[in-house]
Amino acid sequence: MSTELAEKIRRLIRQQGPLGIAEYMALCLGDPEHGYYITRDPLGAAGDFTTAPEISQMFGEILGAWLAYAWQRGGAPRPVRLVELGPGRGTLTADILRVFRRVPGLSDAVSVHMVETSPVLRARQKEALARFDVAVAWHDGLADIPDDRPLLLVANEFFDALPIRQYVRQGDIWQERAVGLGPDGALAFGLGSGRLDNGPAAPDGTILELCPAGDAVMAEIAGRIRRHGGGALVVDYGHERSAPGETLQAMRGHAFADPLAEPGEADLTAHVDFGALRRRAEAEGAQTHGPLTQGRFLLDLGLLQRAGQLGAGKDAAAQEAIRAAVERLAGPDQMGNLFKVLALTAPGIAAALPPFAPARPEEQGSTT
Ligand SMILES: C[S@@+](CC[C@H](N)C(=O)[O-])C[C@H]1O[C@@H](n2cnc3c(N)ncnc32)[C@H](O)[C@@H]1O
Known part of the structure; x- marks a missing residue:
């Protein structure tokens, strides 16, 4: 067709x-009239794919806890900007804000910045964040956000959508x-x-x-974090080391499709080269941590404990849904191994921010 x-x-x-x-x-x-993201909300069972924040609140809670800890270790600077790149339905930022409310001094210090090109998804994000007493602004690109203060930034399944x-x-x-x-x-x-x-x-x-576009975004994130402090988590499917190979893929209705068959009707993505992102971040003077697999990151930061808490006192069906979400997020044959988590902080904050191991001197600036 x-x-x-x-x-x-x-x-x-x-x-x-x-x-x-x-x-x-x-x-x-991104075609302004017919582009895939411009014309629809593609997430969820009725759409083309599901993402980690849509699978369970536990994903955003754990990312939020890591960002809050990175903020504290960086001296709890205020004010601070919470930035999400490609926020989909706004679920991840909403889950992070729930965690921030429990961290003394953090909620009051935060303004929220959503980098989103889709008008349809901007509307969904507005609904998701309406219940929070926080200033929210939308931007077409990271460069449009004033470069004047620390960032706490997340990007889940954003870099895979950038043109290769x-x-x-x-x-x-x-x-x-x-x-x-x-x-x-x-x-x-x-x-x-x-x-x-x-x-x-x-x-x-x-x-x-x-991915020149991904390289440019990473340079911008890392430069801002080096200048003003903060932390960033980049989560996506991809490989830890740069290597040749074709990864362009189209997804439609939760199945692989032909990338040329119906332009604008299927999601087009490519696997993220975490080796290249990490090298770029280090070249711009940020400290990198990882990448770790998503499974390791979530399990080491208490996914099972949080699942236990959420399931306590619930009926068998609710407990089974939580168990299935854990399996999907962290199972090695599901998202657990394919997805990776790369973190950035300002240099000199911390030798190690759990669950990342301390950076070995020879790893900094390596070319893997
Ligand atoms: C795969 S969805 C991920 C959504 C969300 N992060 C999640 O995990 O549910 C990709 C998101 O990035 C947005 N996006 C894609 N390309 C973009 C670009 N060049 N600039 C800003 N946002 C973009 C899409 O509109 C969408 O919100």
């Missing part, structure tokens, strides 16, 4: 030639992969005109992915 966005993309390709994967992804997700570039190894060069038109006029993968200089050697046909 052709979509209006498919027509628009075909027109663009006929006028300008093949589109880089980054341009294609940006149109599919793909390069294909051909002999001695890396040629950009692109979306063009096949002989039948349908969208088809092919090669563009861009090239990558100084890429690693690899067998012919290998695909390498880079």
Whole structure:
């Protein structure tokens, strides 16, 4: 089935030639008229995918507790900005704010900043945060938030939605992969005109992915934290070490789909290169912690204890729902191993912020 966005993309390709994967992804997700995130709320059972904060309140509570502890270890600075990148339905920030209420001095010091491009999701976030007595502002990008005070920042499944570039190894060069038109006029993968200089050697046909947009956002987060203090948690599916391989994927109705079949109707994402994010954060002068797997992070910070508390006195069905949520969030064959958690603080705050192990000197600035 052709979509209006498919027509628009075909027109663009006929006028300008093949589109880089980054341009294609940006149109599919963010086209002002037809973009996937601009036109719908894709979360939940009736949508295309479910995220950790929507599975259980325990996820946001544990992230909130870590941020509150990082704030205390950083000298409890005030005022402080709570920033969420790509906040979906606002559930994660709401769960974090519930935890902050219990931390002396923190709730009163916080203003909330939501970085969100989708008008539909902005409306959902407004509803989710209406019950909190806190100032909330919305922004199109992190750069629009004044750079003047400490940040407590979370980004769950945000970096995977940022456009990637793909390069294909051909002999001695890396040629950009692109979306063009096949002989039948349908969208088809092919090669563009861009090239990558100084890429690693690899067998012919290998695909390498880079995410310049993610790199820029990470530089901005790390620079702000170095200048003003605070902490950040980046949670996403991806790999700890940079390595070649293709990870672009489309999800529709909770199943994998063809990324070219119906542009604007499926979520398009790529796995996050945590090695690259960590190197960028360190190059900008922030201290990094991890990445750890999501399972390890949540279990070490008391997921089972919190599940026990929540289940106490509940009926068998409610207890089973909590048990299933724990399994989904932390089970090694579910989200537990695939998802990773990378943390940032200002340098010199703390040798170790649980559950992260102390950074070994040789790890700082390493290139893995
Ligand atoms: C996969 S959803 C994750 C939602 C939420 N963090 C959660 O865990 O439920 C991606 C979110 O990022 C937003 N988003 C995608 N691309 C964005 C961009 N370039 N700038 C700001 N927000 C973006 C989407 O609208 C959505 O809120």
